Amino acid sequence: MFQPTSGGNGGGADGVVPGGGAYRNGSHHVTGPRIRGGRPRRSRDHGDGFDPRVPPQQEKEKGSTPCTNYDVAYFHSYAHLGIHEEMIKDRVRTETYRNAILQHREQIAGKVVVDVGCGTGILSIFCAQAGAKRVYAVDASDIAVQANEVIKANNLSDTVIVLHGRVEMDVEIEEKVDVIVSEWMGYMLLYESMLGSVITARDRFLKPGGLILPSYATLYMAPVTHSDRYSESIDFWRNVYGIDMSVMMPLAKQCAFEEPSVETISGENVLTWPHVVKHVDCSTITIDQLESVSTKFKFQSMMRAPFHGFAFWFDVEFGVSKTHTSSNKAPPTACVEALDNDNDNNNNNNVTETTQRKKRPNPSDALVLSTAPEDPPTHWQQTVIYFYDPIEVEQDQVIEGSMVLSQSKENPRFMNIHLEYASGGRSFVKESVMR
Numbered sequence: 001m002f003q004p005t006s007g008g009n010g011g012g013a014d015g016v017v018p019g020g021g022a023y024r025n026g027s028h029h030v031t032g033p034r035i036r037g038g039r040p041r042r043s044r045d046h047g048d049g050f051d052p053r054v055p056p057q058q059e060k061e062k063g064s065t066p067c068t069n070y071d072v073a074y075f076h077s078y079a080h081l082g083i084h085e086e087m088i089k090d091r092v093r094t095e096t097y098r099n100a101i102l103q104h105r106e107q108i109a110g111k112v113v114v115d116v117g118c119g120t121g122i123l124s125i126f127c128a129q130a131g132a133k134r135v136y137a138v139d140a141s142d143i144a145v146q147a148n149e150v151i152k153a154n155n156l157s158d159t160v161i162v163l164h165g166r167v168e169m170d171v172e173i174e175e176k177v178d179v180i181v182s183e184w185m186g187y188m189l190l191y192e193s194m195l196g197s198v199i200t201a202r203d204r205f206l207k208p209g210g211l212i213l214p215s216y217a218t219l220y221m222a223p224v225t226h227s228d229r230y231s232e233s234i235d236f237w238r239n240v241y242g243i244d245m246s247v248m249m250p251l252a253k254q255c256a257f258e259e260p261s262v263e264t265i266s267g268e269n270v271l272t273w274p275h276v277v278k279h280v281d282c283s284t285i286t287i288d289q290l291e292s293v294s295t296k297f298k299f300q301s302m303m304r305a306p307f308h309g310f311a312f313w314f315d316v317e318f319g320v321s322k323t324h325t326s327s328n329k330a331p332p333t334a335c336v337e338a339l340d341n342d343n344d345n346n347n348n349n350n351v352t353e354t355t356q357r358k359k360r361p362n363p364s365d366a367l368v369l370s371t372a373p374e375d376p377p378t379h380w381q382q383t384v385i386y387f388y389d390p391i392e393v394e395q396d397q398v399i400e401g402s403m404v405l406s407q408s409k410e411n412p413r414f415m416n417i418h419l420e421y422a423s424g425g426r427s428f429v430k431e432s433v434m435r
């Protein structure tokens, strides 16, 4: 089932080191052909790549971790230019990475860098522009072939070495590196499970104390109200060209709200300060710690409203941060009025400070790429888990519960979400899979 890397836009093209290309004293050492592709979409429109229904057959190569059909589909989807165009056109994303790389010029100039999942090579080129001595641009997708062409066209072949293969096993780099840069974040931060590849690259290649960009990541959640969205999908069936189709409503709820929805919400939809689900220090996190992430939450609604579900978003920080007070941004719009009326602020009385999003004491500490509803939109948008039926909450009403995010056994790139929540004396369980 694996495709050879030569032919089409496959590997083995001039200058690309296929699979286990090792770099030794300035020369490329090819240890053998590898890799092929597959991937999850960032946009629902790139539907032809990542097919969750591909059976999880595994093929084991000698000396290599198994590459499942899911992995093949995952890398294949990243071979499509559309996904890279979408990511690069996301200026919030790409400019924050460029600024962060240039801001770390002192730690990058004259140093060796690995770009984990280089895609078109854009971050590798930013590192070269920041003065890196050598950049290993690694990608298992066939987009690596294009990356190499881009590197050549920009006369950077002496600095940027494209390695076509999985960073876990296929690629050999025979020197320790000073810096790892990677854009690995999926929806709800952890969907796609690419952080594991960065961790493996860190453990294989990074010098002790080396720099990882981004350095920290934080996943947030908050209760939301979104009557328009609910009406659009559900109430619509009440009156269809004058016909009562409300018998469709149970099915509509199931279809619309069974899976997490990637969509843009605004600060006005958010009912409380967010809760930190998980804070990740990229220099210390382990793969085991990512298999399952649990949290307990307790919110207090800041207004009377129908509570439709929970929204999730994340931010990442580039560089030094001593705490996980992960944003210098204001609270969601819906909360501002309530906070203004309470000078003690940090309102959720029963929620510990460390689980809340707070203002950073010194905003210049680290650059932050935020996907919060209050911030400029990104291609990640936000992810919302809607309930089948809204819960009417009063101002100050407590919403509490717990959540477990775990990698799907079926496909580790999928995420199982187990939510238990209670409010106003009623309790609920919601299971969903992000696929």
Ligand SMILES: C[S@@+](CC[C@H](N)C(=O)[O-])C[C@H]1O[C@@H](n2cnc3c(N)ncnc32)[C@H](O)[C@@H]1O
Pocket: 074, 075, 078, 084, 087, 088, 116, 117, 118, 119, 120, 121, 122, 123, 138, 139, 140, 141, 143, 165, 166, 167, 168, 182, 183, 184, 185, 194, 197
């Ligand atoms: C989100 S894209 C980022 C591309 C590029 N760095 C950018 O910022 O535009 C992630 C890339 O990582 C690659 N990738 C994911 N896991 C990988 C792995 N284990 N080994 C090598 N490449 C990987 C994918 O093929 C994809 O091209």
